[in-house]
Amino acid sequence: MENIIEIISGKLKGIRAEKGYSQEEIAEKLGVHRETFRKYENDPSSLEMEQFLKILDIYEIDTIYFFNLVYGKMPKN
Secondary structure (H helix, E strand, O other): OOOHHHHHHHHHHHHHHHHOOOHHHHHHHHOOOHHHHHHHHHOHHHOOHHHHHHHHHHOOOOHHHHHHHHOOOOOOO
């Protein structure tokens, strides 16, 4: 059974892929190194709220929609 960090990580990676972004592109938009962004994706607990909100903004997804996806309350599409 996945824990919440693994679920959030999977959703962040999946959304990035669906939007067609590479890790490098998102890292550049955030003003961080690719390795830093990779860490954010793999361990979202390391994200500051400001960075998390910036990522969702880049993906054009609001927080309520994101957490509904995480908790399985909305279909992916």
